Amino acid sequence: MKTKEILFLMLFLTLFSQASLENTTCKKCHPIITEEYQSSMHSRASIFKDPVHKAVWDKHPDKAKGHYKCAKCHTPSDHALMAGKTKLTDNAVQENEPISCQQCHRIQSIEKHAKANKNVMSKKEKYFFSADPKRKGKEIEFKEESSLFGLMTKTVGSPYHKIDYGNENFYNGNVCMGCHSHKQNGKGFTVCDLEVKQNDSKETCITCHMPKVKGTFVNLKDSKTHAFHGVNIHKITPELLSKYIKLSLNKEANGFSVTVKNEATHTLFPQPLRLNQLRINIERDGKTIELKPVNFMRVIGTNGKPSMPWLATEVLKDTTIKAHETRKVTFDTALQKGDSVVVKFGYYIANPKAAKKLGIQDPYATEFIILTKKRFEIE
Ligand code: HEC
Ligand code: HEC
Ligand code: HEC
Ligand code: HEC
Ligand code: HEC
Known part of the structure; x- marks a missing residue:
């Protein structure tokens, strides 16, 4: 031998x-x-x-x-x-x-x-x-x-x-x-x-x-x-995936707009439990102005009211961003020269409202996770 x-x-x-x-x-x-x-x-x-x-x-x-x-x-x-x-x-x-x-x-x-x-x-x-x-x-x-x-x-x-x-x-x-x-x-x-x-x-x-x-x-x-076999978007791979979401900002007459370009071949955060958000902070003269977060989500329910997935019979609302879609969101806050605008695109694994109903307290599921972010300097 x-x-x-x-x-x-x-x-x-x-x-x-x-x-x-x-x-x-x-x-x-x-x-x-x-x-x-x-x-x-x-x-x-x-x-x-x-x-x-x-x-x-x-x-x-x-x-x-x-x-x-x-x-x-x-x-x-x-x-x-x-x-x-x-x-x-x-x-x-x-x-x-x-x-x-x-x-x-x-x-x-x-x-x-x-x-x-x-x-x-x-x-x-x-x-x-x-x-x-x-x-x-x-x-x-x-x-x-x-x-x-x-x-x-x-x-x-x-x-x-x-x-x-x-x-x-x-x-x-x-x-x-x-x-x-x-x-x-x-x-x-x-x-x-x-x-x-x-x-x-x-x-x-x-x-x-x-x-x-x-x-x-x-x-x-x-x-x-x-x-790579460590498929886990929440803990390991936000960095691997963030490049497929492109953020841009445009100054407009009465404010500004932010566009989110989804290069993924599927709807973003399609799970009914997820809450996807766009968060905007404007840094001006050493202070931070926080705008109201914009939600993207799919709400399912019965008889016009949200319900647990096994009871649901209808879609009540769907603002999720679809495959290859470019979503434009407008804000009516006027930007000034010297402003820095920080745009964060992220999500909760469990929408805080649903987490409460389901008794989910694990920070893993209840903290806001940033998928991608970008800073824009206004000139
Ligand atoms: C979720 C499905 C899935 C699981 C679970 C999975 N694999 Fe894979 N694996 C794939 C796919 C799909 C590919 C092909 C990737 C490519 O295009 O090369 C692959 C590729 C591979 C390769 C070739 C790697 C390369 O670079 O070409 C090896 C070896 C392998 N897997 C071993 C494993 C082992 C060992 C495990 C368990 C610890 C495992 N796989 C678990 C889906 C899976
Ligand atoms: C005794 C060693 C050995 C064990 C045990 C073993 N493999 Fe492999 N495996 C290899 C070798 C060597 C290759 C590469 C062969 C080549 O490229 O010619 C390979 C290749 C592969 C590939 C294909 C990689 C490619 O080229 O895309 C997959 C998938 C894979 N193994 C999965 C598994 C899974 C799943 C197990 C466990 C059930 C396993 N292997 C157990 C030695 C092993
Ligand atoms: C046998 C069924 C099965 C197959 C096949 C499978 N998955 Fe999954 N995958 C799951 C389940 C179940 C989960 C959810 C696990 C959980 O969150 O409890 C999951 C989770 C995921 C997630 C989310 C991870 C996260 O962090 O929440 C991604 C991304 C994913 N899979 C990609 C893939 C890809 C890519 C393939 C094909 C190569 C694949 N899966 C094949 C069952 C599968
Ligand atoms: C161009 C890149 C791209 C392709 C192609 C792609 N994905 Fe994704 N995927 C992403 C990005 C970016 C995210 C993070 C946003 C999200 O979670 O929805 C993601 C998230 C996911 C998730 C987690 C969703 C969640 O919130 O739990 C799953 C599951 C998944 N992808 C499966 C797949 C499967 C299956 C395919 C093939 C049909 C696929 N992806 C193709 C980019 C891609
Ligand atoms: C047809 C396949 C399939 C079946 C059957 C299925 N699931 Fe899943 N489930 C998945 C996949 C794939 C994912 C990951 C998708 C993602 O992350 O977007 C998932 C994810 C989940 C998640 C989100 C997990 C997380 O980490 O956020 C929950 C909750 C869940 N499933 C509950 C259930 C329950 C409860 C059942 C049984 C009553 C069930 N699923 C049956 C495929 C399945």
């Missing part, structure tokens, strides 16, 4: 000895990606990790019936729960990998439905889809290639799994749409809709939310960069 083979054998033995959590195996060879993943919302999508999801679930009528229907998107990797063998309980999967690596990398296609889309998973073991334009269409199996008459050897593929580079959904971002497209409540009312419009944008869900960042994607190779 060559030393390399012995090494692989040892590696395999350690891999098989720890089978409880799926991601433990991936971590051995993909440590950087796994570490990023651990701070992503995909690793915290369960009620045990996300206080906002928990607060809504606690009030949800399905809770009393003991039927956690949310699992389909929030904790699909809890296989025993999904198969109806166990009830929702705090276990290692719920805590660490409610949406595991495999849960995305085995998505073969997306079935479209009015209620919510559905992920169709590949049944093949140790077989993962991924994207690489240079290998597009290929299926890569592990092999050693020798060159220079056998003096040099190099390996291709992964010793643990096959890779399929032929799944278009991993190139155009459609892989995200099984969970993220839209969702209806029991009354057939659409509670949440990203309203994706690709238009001619070169950016996709993947290029914006999982951009290439420094560090190799696997131990056995030095790829220099890898696709």
